[in-house]
Amino acid sequence: MKTKKILLAILVSLFISSTVHAKAVWVKSVKAPVLEAPRLGSKVLFYLKKGEKINVLSEKGFWLKIDYNNKTGWIYKMLVSNSRPMSKVTVIEKMSETEPAVKARRRASANISAAAARGLVREYRRRSSGKYFADYKALKIVENINITQEEVEKFLNTLR
Amino acid sequence: MKRLFLVLVVMGFAVFNSVSALGSENFRQRMHTKLWMQRTEEDTKAEILFGREVAARILGMYGLYGNNRVLRYVNLVGDAVAVFSGRSDIDFKFAVLDTDSINAYSAPGGYVFVTKGAIEVMDDEAELAAVLAHEIGHVVNMDIVRELGIKAKGGVSAGFAKIMGGTRESIGVAMKQLVDKAIQILFETGYKREDEFKADQTAVVLLALSGYDPTAIIRYLKKVSKISGSKTEILDKTHPPFEERIKRIEIFIKENGIATDKGVKMKERFRKECLKYVR
Numbered sequence: 001m002k003t004k005k006i007l008l009a010i011l012v013s014l015f016i017s018s019t020v021h022a023k024a025v026w027v028k029s030v031k032a033p034v035l036e037a038p039r040l041g042s043k044v045l046f047y048l049k050k051g052e053k054i055n056v057l058s059e060k061g062f063w064l065k066i067d068y069n070n071k072t073g074w075i076y077k078m079l080v081s082n083s084r085p086m087s088k089v090t091v092i093e094k095m096s097e098t099e100p101a102v103k104a105r106r107r108a109s110a111n112i113s114a115a116a117a118r119g120l121v122r123e124y125r126r127r128s129s130g131k132y133f134a135d136y137k138a139l140k141i142v143e144n145i146n147i148t149q150e151e152v153e154k155f156l157n158t159l160r
Numbered sequence: 161m162k163r164l165f166l167v168l169v170v171m172g173f174a175v176f177n178s179v180s181a182l183g184s185e186n187f188r189q190r191m192h193t194k195l196w197m198q199r200t201e202e203d204t205k206a207e208i209l210f211g212r213e214v215a216a217r218i219l220g221m222y223g224l225y226g227n228n229r230v231l232r233y234v235n236l237v238g239d240a241v242a243v244f245s246g247r248s249d250i251d252f253k254f255a256v257l258d259t260d261s262i263n264a265y266s267a268p269g270g271y272v273f274v275t276k277g278a279i280e281v282m283d284d285e286a287e288l289a290a291v292l293a294h295e296i297g298h299v300v301n302m303d304i305v306r307e308l309g310i311k312a313k314g315g316v317s318a319g320f321a322k323i324m325g326g327t328r329e330s331i332g333v334a335m336k337q338l339v340d341k342a343i344q345i346l347f348e349t350g351y352k353r354e355d356e357f358k359a360d361q362t363a364v365v366l367l368a369l370s371g372y373d374p375t376a377i378i379r380y381l382k383k384v385s386k387i388s389g390s391k392t393e394i395l396d397k398t399h400p401p402f403e404e405r406i407k408r409i410e411i412f413i414k415e416n417g418i419a420t421d422k423g424v425k426m427k428e429r430f431r432k433e434c435l436k437y438v439r
Contacts, residue, residue, distance in 0.1 A: 028246050028248060029244050029245060029248055030242075030243040030244075030248045031243045033244075039417045040364075040365065040368035040369065040374065040417075040419065041368055041374070041418055041420075050248050061416075062416070076369065078245075078365065079244065079246050079369075080246075081246075085248060085249070086199075086201060086204065086248075087201075087249070088248065089201055089204040089205055089208065089249050090251070091205055091209055131340055131343075132217040132220060132221065132339075132343055133217065133220035134217050135219040135223070135224070136216050138220075138223065138224040138255075139212065141224060142215070142224065142231075142253050142254075143253055145231055145254075145255075147232070147236060147239050152236065155236045155237075155240050156240050159240065159370060159372060159424050159426070160371055
């Protein structure tokens with residue numbers, strides 16, 4: 001009898017939890033459009049920002065029907081996560097331009113004539129530095145390109 | 161009482177199964193979600209540090225195309241797409257490789273490269289966005305991270321610890337081997353076929369979300385498929401056949417009812433900011 005009561009309680013709570021099911025998710029992309037219908041290309045109702053918490057009303061394939069401040073719409077699942085999103089992670093570069101490999105590269109470079117084909121120079125560097133040559137100087141240039149969020153927003157507005 | 165109890169048992173099972181089904185995705189999506197949820201800040205740091213090493217070697221292979229105007233423009237296009245990627249924990253960086261070969265590459269941590277040769281084939285900004293979006297897809301889907309097990313713990317901790325500890329005399333031997341494996345994937349063996357198809361789908365989604373024509377990737381692939389020889393040598397050996405990719409993308413677009421009459425191409429801006437310098 002006691003066992004039956006326990007089982008009954010479990011079943012009732014399962015039933016209740018499913019009907020009162022109110023899953024919350026967080027926006028994990030920088031920006032997330034909420035659409036009128038679960039279809040890419042349908043009308044954008046509003047945008048959400050990273051970190052905003054939204055309630056899930058239902059699911060359909062790749063889409064979630066959500067409620068945000070009493071506004072409903074559809075959001076693509078790829079843009080949300082079940083937990084609060086991570087902040088942007090940065091890595092402090094500890095390598096400096098005095099690193100031995102870079103110095104060796106510069107010496108080697110100085111000894112190669114200006115007429116050397118680009119491929120020959122690179123091949124020489126590859127042989128002298130192991131299997132694949134790593135160009136950290138070029139990497140720094142790439143990493144130092146700074147595009148602000150405002151610039152990206154302005155650019156995005158030209159696509160609408 | 162007994163009858164009521166039996167009714168409740170049946171209801172309970174029915175409800176439990178429907179709750180499970182509500183949240184069900186395909187296995188791959190579940191695994192990706194699981195992988196994402198288990199990640200920590202340290203894992204992302206490890207990914208970025210590893211990705212830097214791979215990126216440096218990609219740059220070492222071809223060299224950086226040095227036109228700053230083009231670099232900024234490519235970064236604007238890439239960032240406009242990456243904003244919708246769901247990987248807001250990393251800073252995507254985009255660059256053009258100084259080679260006539262037609263290809264694009266990405267490294268974990270958000271490093272994305274497109275070759276000068278690939279840009280020369282393109283007609284508009286949406287096609288550039290498509291190629292960048294495909295590579296962003298590999299980063300978002302963590303294809304190399306999963307394949308090589310790049311994590312802060314349980315990964316090649318000695319190598320990562322050296323880098324993260326800042327000694328930087330050399331990256332560990334095991335780390336170098338992992339980096340070499342990543343380069344092999346990019347230049348020799350290619351990603352798994354399903355990873356390539358998934359990256360194509362992610363590209364379509366990103367194009368549509370950002371406002372670009374989602375069929376741009378099809379247009380680009382059709383053009384490249386007509387080119388053969390040394391320019392497409394690496395692309396051909398590391399990717400599934402073009403026809404199959406195009407077919408799968410078309411099916412994906414159709415099955416998901418993705419609008420193909422909306423979305424911009426931005427032909428003029430592409431010519432003005434990019435193509436005229438590259439060609």
